Structure formats: structure tokens, C-alpha cells
């Protein structure tokens with residue numbers, strides 16, 4: 376994949392450890408998120424994904440466990456063809472205002488394969504399975 380730095384002071388997202396699943400996304404702006412509210416935060420980057428891949432924007436567990444900050448639409452979907460700035464929707468679930476500062480690691484971005492199967496439409500019965508229509512706790516607690 377390619378990462379495009381949109382501004383002279385954009386910060387490249389990096390993997391904190393070489394075996395990490397996600398690279399940390401950096402805020403390109405300051406923002407104050409009041410308790411219970413959310414903000415759309417720019418990262419100052421855009422990406423060019425390889426065919427049949429997507430990027431998923433996921434929360435950082437440290438921000439969630441220490442400050443109640445998570446990604447509202449987690450996992451955010453970055454489509455293969457999206458060329459705009461990657462933005463992160465952060466929500467503050469705590470009772471304190473949360474200060475996002477430019478340069479802060481606010482979320483992580485995981486690159487994942489995408490499957491787009493050919494679709495066949497029909498009106499008959501689905502092939503029988505052992506689960507059938509059972510769901511939503513059908514196997515017990």
C-alpha cells in the first residue's frame with residue numbers, strides 16, 4: 376500500500392512493534408471531546424490500498440481502558456477506492472472532557488483482505504444446516 380502525507384507536518388502512521396496487527400494513526404488536530412460527545416478527527420494522511428484489501432479503523436485499548444475513549448463506528452471502514460483524508464470518529468464515554476492533541480496516537484489501522492463473491496439470487500430454500508434458524512442465544516448461555 377501507499378501512504379500519502381497530505382500536509383507538510385503530517386505524521387506517518389507506524390507499527391509500534393513489527394508483529395503488531397495495526398499501525399497507530401496520529402491526530403492532525405487538537406480537539407476537546409466533552410463527556411458523552413464525539414468528534415471527527417483528521418489524521419493528515421490518505422492511502423492507496425492494494426486490490427481486494429480494506430483498512431479498518433479500530434480503537435486503542437489504552438485509550439479505552441484509561442480514558443473511556445473509543446472509535447464510535449468501530450471498525451471504521453476505509454474502502455479500497457477511497458482517496459480522501461482518513462478520519463477517526465472518537466467518542467468520549469467518560470465523565471471527564473478528553474483533550475485530543477495534534478500528534479496523539481488516537482486509533483489503529485488494520486489492513487485486511489476483502490471478499491466480493493459473485494452473487495446468485497434465488498427464491499427457494501437454503502441448503503439445510505444443523506443450526507438452521509437458531510441464533511441469539513439458541514444454544515444457551
Ligand SMILES: O=c1ccn([C@H]2C[C@H](O)[C@@H](COP(=O)(O)OP(=O)(O)OP(=O)(O)O)O2)c(=O)[nH]1
Nearest residue numbers: 432448451452453454455457460461462463464
Ligand atoms: O472511520 C471512518 C470511516 C470511513 N471513512 C472514509 C473512508 C470510507 O471509504 C468513506 C466512506 O465510509 P463509509 O462507507 O463507512 O460511510 P457511509 O456513511 O456509508 O458513506 P458513503 O455514502 O460515502 O459510502 O469514509 C473514514 O475516513 N473514517
